[in-house]
Amino acid sequence: MAEQLKGAAVAAALCEKLSARVQALREKGVIPRLAILRLGEEPGDLAYERGAVKRCGGLGIELEQVALPRDAEQAALLAEIDRINADRSIHGCLILRPLPPQIDEATVCARLAPEKDVDSITQGSMCRVYTGRGAGFIPCTPQAVLEILDYYGVELTGARVAVIGRSLVVGKPLSLLLQARNATVTMCHTKTRDLARLCREQDILIAAAGHAGTVDERFVHPGQTVIDVGTNQGPDGKLTGDVCFDRVEPLVRAITPVPGGVGAVTTTVLASHVVEAAELV
């Protein structure tokens, strides 16, 4: 039976360190503050916002929740971003996405002040991921994966890692971040041949395809660590990952559950970025 790499313990360890940092900031008169910008009442947005509110609140990070109508004009959204950019009491800003079709996402992302970009949507943050230097923040989900691997002592230097999925939100940044940690990363996707065999050759397998059932028993071997980044809603409304957990778990060394794995760490990483942004002011 595999070791279950639960996110709660990782988040708790991160929170302990963060609390001390928030305390130190408050003693200097700085209260870390996050603005959350939402358009409408999409269920996914509301769920993520609830998680962020709970996590930040528990850490003593203040929140400003801004909700515009789903059909808001782009100018209204940009005006809110300008206001947040100019407000020195706000250290970070999270814009819930995807945005509705009347909004040009590139324009919106470019408008946010880079030093408040705690969710990694500006060019500066992307260049930081790509080059490994400069200002900005790493995207929360890839960083959550690294936090889990580090917390559970999974060695990265020299490890062979397959990342399935090449999205800008998870797969692509995670591949570069793992490479920067000296892993040998193979970037896999829908056009990869012999995907199961290729994955079976790796020390670490990371599923970020966004499709339930992507990884089954043919993809794994004993000794392998499996990280499941998928969050897919089943027809019964139940959350499942990209990995067939019941068939894979008995075969591998360690695996993250869904829910309770990567997703349980993401908002804590977001909170850590707000604290870092407040420290950098």
Next chain:
Amino acid sequence: MAEQLKGAAVAAALCEKLSARVQALREKGVIPRLAILRLGEEPGDLAYERGAVKRCGGLGIELEQVALPRDAEQAALLAEIDRINADRSIHGCLILRPLPPQIDEATVCARLAPEKDVDSITQGSMCRVYTGRGAGFIPCTPQAVLEILDYYGVELTGARVAVIGRSLVVGKPLSLLLQARNATVTMCHTKTRDLARLCREQDILIAAAGHAGTVDERFVHPGQTVIDVGTNQGPDGKLTGDVCFDRVEPLVRAITPVPGGVGAVTTTVLASHVVEAAELV
């Protein structure tokens, strides 16, 4: 005996298309113009500049060669960049690097107008490589590798590719560009275990380590295409690649020579960026 993937034929085919585009621009009264900025008389800089001058001149692209002393102050270099940014007759600017230690390279790269960044040194160009969209230009050497693979009909979709080296000039951008072309890329480096075996499993092997002798007969198999991006100066002054050509060439399907391979295409790619920049004005 392997097919030799010579760069000259690739460059000639590119030049033929470019000549027609330069002609069309000139008929509209636009003369594509490249500024080359150099500090001092470093032999590598002079060699690259000579190549660029020859290639651009042959295509009807005008040149402005600016040479500052090697010990020039940063302010003097920035003033030149500002002048070039403001000069509407100049469409592209190449700054020969690495720069001497009194110059902060990041500051210099950030100063160049993104639309004139034909050598891919600004944040905008890096984001284009990373995200696959937006304005900017792809770095010349990685694009030269893609031009060679395309010219000789090497299929990329689904191909397994190892890239040895993770520099920002070649390895990292090339890995992302190949992934965007649907190859399954493994990013290899000095910490990769069993490098020879891993490379032997690939359809295409790209050596961009910057060390002569990195790839020998243990790294290859029949059917493999080998691209050698290395340009290393031997003790005898002779240019050699990263691949032990004499030992690898008899074993593989196809291989680029050094010199006469990738290096023979790079300045033509640079010229194509100047033409594109002129077309975009």
